[in-house]
Amino acid sequence: MKASFFQKHRSVLLFSFMGTLLILVGVFQSWSVALTIFNLCLVSAIMALGVNIQWGYAGLFNVGVMGFAALGGLASVLISMPRVEEAWEVGGFGILAGFLIIVTTVMSCLIIWPKIKKNKRSRYWIIFTLVILGYSGLRIFFDPGVRAIEDVNPSVTGYLGGLGLPILVAWPVGGILAAGVAFVIGKVALGLRSDYLAIATLGISEIIIIIIKNEEWLTRGVKNVNGLPRPVPYEVDLQQAAWFQDWALFLDLPLDDASSLLVKVCYALLFIVVIAVLLWLSETALRSPWGRMMRAIRDNEVAAGAMGKNVTWQHLRVFVIGSAVIGMAGAMLTTLDGQFTPVGYQPLRFTFLIWVMVIIGGSGNNWGAILGGFFIWFFWIEAEPIGLWIIAHLTSSMEPASPIRAHLLEGAAHMRLMTVGIILLVTLRYAPEGLIPEKKRM
Amino acid sequence: MTDLLNAIVLLSNFLIIPGLSYGSQLALGALGVTLVYGVLRFSNFGHGETMSFGAMVTILTTWGLQSIGVSIHPLPTALIAIPVGIIVTIFFTLLIDQTVYKYHRTRKANPVTFLIVSIGVMFFMGGLIRFIIGPGDQIFFDGTRFILKAKEFKELTGLDEGLSLKMTQGVTIITAIIIVAGLFWFLNHTRTGKSMRAYSDNENLALLSGINPRKVVLVTWILVATLATIAGTLYGLDKSFKPFVYMQLLLPIFASAIVGGVGNPVGAIVGGYVIAFSELIMTFAYKKVVLYLAPEGTTVDSLIQLLGTNYKIAVSFIILVIVLIIRPTGIFQGKTL
Numbered sequence: 001m002k003a004s005f006f007q008k009h010r011s012v013l014l015f016s017f018m019g020t021l022l023i024l025v026g027v028f029q030s031w032s033v034a035l036t037i038f039n040l041c042l043v044s045a046i047m048a049l050g051v052n053i054q055w056g057y058a059g060l061f062n063v064g065v066m067g068f069a070a071l072g073g074l075a076s077v078l079i080s081m082p083r084v085e086e087a088w089e090v091g092g093f094g095i096l097a098g099f100l101i102i103v104t105t106v107m108s109c110l111i112i113w114p115k116i117k118k119n120k121r122s123r124y125w126i127i128f129t130l131v132i133l134g135y136s137g138l139r140i141f142f143d144p145g146v147r148a149i150e151d152v153n154p155s156v157t158g159y160l161g162g163l164g165l166p167i168l169v170a171w172p173v174g175g176i177l178a179a180g181v182a183f184v185i186g187k188v189a190l191g192l193r194s195d196y197l198a199i200a201t202l203g204i205s206e207i208i209i210i211i212i213k214n215e216e217w218l219t220r221g222v223k224n225v226n227g228l229p230r231p232v233p234y235e236v237d238l239q240q241a242a243w244f245q246d247w248a249l250f251l252d253l254p255l256d257d258a259s260s261l262l263v264k265v266c267y268a269l270l271f272i273v274v275i276a277v278l279l280w281l282s283e284t285a286l287r288s289p290w291g292r293m294m295r296a297i298r299d300n301e302v303a304a305g306a307m308g309k310n311v312t313w314q315h316l317r318v319f320v321i322g323s324a325v326i327g328m329a330g331a332m333l334t335t336l337d338g339q340f341t342p343v344g345y346q347p348l349r350f351t352f353l354i355w356v357m358v359i360i361g362g363s364g365n366n367w368g369a370i371l372g373g374f375f376i377w378f379f380w381i382e383a384e385p386i387g388l389w390i391i392a393h394l395t396s397s398m399e400p401a402s403p404i405r406a407h408l409l410e411g412a413a414h415m416r417l418m419t420v421g422i423i424l425l426v427t428l429r430y431a432p433e434g435l436i437p438e439k440k441r442m
Numbered sequence: 443m444t445d446l447l448n449a450i451v452l453l454s455n456f457l458i459i460p461g462l463s464y465g466s467q468l469a470l471g472a473l474g475v476t477l478v479y480g481v482l483r484f485s486n487f488g489h490g491e492t493m494s495f496g497a498m499v500t501i502l503t504t505w506g507l508q509s510i511g512v513s514i515h516p517l518p519t520a521l522i523a524i525p526v527g528i529i530v531t532i533f534f535t536l537l538i539d540q541t542v543y544k545y546h547r548t549r550k551a552n553p554v555t556f557l558i559v560s561i562g563v564m565f566f567m568g569g570l571i572r573f574i575i576g577p578g579d580q581i582f583f584d585g586t587r588f589i590l591k592a593k594e595f596k597e598l599t600g601l602d603e604g605l606s607l608k609m610t611q612g613v614t615i616i617t618a619i620i621i622v623a624g625l626f627w628f629l630n631h632t633r634t635g636k637s638m639r640a641y642s643d644n645e646n647l648a649l650l651s652g653i654n655p656r657k658v659v660l661v662t663w664i665l666v667a668t669l670a671t672i673a674g675t676l677y678g679l680d681k682s683f684k685p686f687v688y689m690q691l692l693l694p695i696f697a698s699a700i701v702g703g704v705g706n707p708v709g710a711i712v713g714g715y716v717i718a719f720s721e722l723i724m725t726f727a728y729k730k731v732v733l734y735l736a737p738e739g740t741t742v743d744s745l746i747q748l749l750g751t752n753y754k755i756a757v758s759f760i761i762l763v764i765v766l767i768i769r770p771t772g773i774f775q776g777k778t779l
Contacts, residue, residue: 061554061557188767189763189766189767192766192767192770193770194553194554195484195485195553195554195557196700196766196770198485198554198557199485199693199696199700199762199766200762200763200766200767202693203693203696203697203759203760203762203763204759204763206693206755206756206759207756207759207760207763210752210753210755210756210759211756213752214750214752214753347689348565348568348689352561352564352565355558355561356561356562356565359558410576411572411573411574411576414569414572414573414577415569415573416569417565417566417568417569417572418565418566418569418570418573419569420565420569421562421563421564421565421566421567421568421569422562422566424558424561424562424565425542425559425562425563425566428546428555428558428559428562429542429545429546432555
């Protein structure tokens with residue numbers, strides 16, 4: 001029977017279909033475009049994997065994906081950019097003092113809070129006073145430091161710079177940074193009901209972006225950080241190399257095309273290694289007793305709690321792990337772009353789109369999340385040329401100068417928002433378990 | 443004495459009047475979110491786009507009216523275009539409800555599914571709006587810019603500080619008062635309004651008492667579309683219309699609804715003003731006020747600003763997060779519609 005054949009080889013067929021789509025782009029548009037899409041598909045797939053760990057395994061509704069991805073991006077700046085010595089000299093003390101004050105304030109609040117008897121009004125006042133004191137101290141030391149740093153050659157640096165390490169180090173560090181922030185967020189917010197958790201995480205991710213945009217001493221803010229070092233060779237160097245010239249001649253490709261293709265292939269290989277490791281890890285985790293416990297918690301929290309499972313702690317753990325994966329993907333994305341642009345972090349692109357990927361791919365299934373990442377990113381990019389093509393054909397009977405036709409052609413760029421919305425709504429209605437549904441395990 | 447008056451005028455001009463008008467816009471938006479939450483029981487992420495859609499239809503109508511020379515100078519033409527915007531938006535929301543939400547409602551889907559569905563609606567409407575009117579800035583304000591100019595105020599009172607009242611601010615505040623009064627009258631004094639409150643309070647009991655759920659849902663969407671169109675248009679008149687901005691407005695609106703206590707209309711209004719005023723209070727530079735109030739000869743170096751203006755929008759998110767963590771039920775705990 002045909003249907004059962006499709007059911008049996010569902011994921012293989014869907015992935016081959018995806019591969020064919022990419023090859024078609026390679027043939028009809030160009031291989032460079034196809035590889036660019038492929039690389040971003042891989043990064044999106046990793047982000048979707050992270051969201052799937054939180055939503056599919058544990059049912060945690062995290063709408064703060066953008067914030068964690070941005071933290072990963074920030075990590076790649078802080079790890080890979082060279083240190084700005086001058087900025088450290090003029091403002092390093094102020095920043096460090098400010099940092100110490102923050103730590104002392106938070107620590108003393110945390111220590112004092114449980115020591116004062118409950119139900120005592122005074123404890124709110126004491127904490128309030130401590131916070132005010134800490135804040136004033138912060139402003140006194142921090143502000144001059146910040147001003148001094150931002151005045152150091154503002155058009156080129158104007159920030160502290162990074163550690164000057166290879167950018168590959170930033171990938172795990174991005175994960176760790178995101179995980180640390182996720183731990184704090186999870187500690188305070190995971191007790192909330194699912195839709196409140198969604199709104200809280202959305203708010204927190206916006207706060208993270210606002211901080212990144214405005215703390216120029218750390219991130220250069222809206223001035224962007226350009227020219228991040230690369231983990232792969234530069235096109236210019238490749239074109240000079242003798243072995244590469246022979247190779248390009250052998251393939252009968254122009255030198256610049258061949259070099260840009262090779263660079264993209266290198267990125268793709270790196271990403272594939274990461275995705276393979278992550279996939280192996282998460283599949284093993286899903287099959288382990290831990291995965292069984294997570295599913296039990298997701299499907300019935302009360303029952304799992306009654307069986308003696310610590311639901312809160314497991315939620316926190318899975319939230320941190322998922323966020324770490326997203327943070328890592330964020331660092332990889334920034335590496336691929338070669339620049340850190342805080343303005344580019346929009347919730348539509350970095351939060352909601354990733355969610356659409358997970359829902360459409362099949363929540364609870366890692367392969368589904370990866371397929372969803374590929375499909376949705378592909379349509380996000382290709383909807384515009386496809387939309388343009390359709391509209392151009394539909395309106396071909398109109399006069400070329402007709403204002404309606406011009407308006408429609410102009411609007412084709414926004415077809416992708418509509419397409420993604422319709423795809424999501426249709427999936428939720430007719431195939432709520434997604435393209436590759438979660439395996440039923442007995 | 444004049445110093446004190448100057449300080450008060452300064453505060454009114456830069457804090458109280460902008461706070462009132464921004465707060466009214468947020469309150470109207472939050473009322474829509476709260477109605478959906480109270481009756482249909484989900485957080486509607488598509489509400490920002492509904493506001494944007496209503497404003498868009500109003501703008502298109504305004505342009506139409508302007509081109510045939512209709513004007514109600516000194517008031518902005520958009521005011522007479524609003525009813526058209528409301529009617530079109532009502533039809534559109536009902537269409538979305540019938541094609542999208544109804545299916546999940548009959549299957550009694552859980553709130554998270556509804557939330558994800560509303561994200562789908564948000565994408566679709568966002569695309570549609572950009573497709574129709576484009577992603578750019580649209581200015582559709584006409585009529586007189588100021589009701590009271592700062593210069594006139596100075597001449598009138600002889601104070602150093604001027605007080606100005608923009609037409610859009612006046613229109614916003616007055617419209618908000620009328621709409622809110624109308625809404626409360628509807629909810630508390632009409633049969634349909636009472637049945638809505640009953641349904642929101644206890645669905646099963648309401649069904650047993652013979653309340654028609656379909657009518658309640660219908661009326662809710664009509665109210666939501668009306669409120670969203672008015673809020674969206676007022677915001678667009680005051681600042682400017684840009685599809686992208688309404689998506690950003692979603693969070694302050696959620697913050698307003700949650701701070702007041704989601705599902706509670708009074709809470710939504712109070713929440714709107716709380717959010718608006720805290721944003722302004724936290725980022726206002728108090729230097730000049732302090733100079734007026736302090737004894738003569740005092741010098742102040744800093745701007746006396748708690749947070750940079752860039753952090754304005756972060757204030758509402760921080761309040762949102764704090765309220766969610768400390769008191770998720772909001773100020774007006776445990777009350778619904």
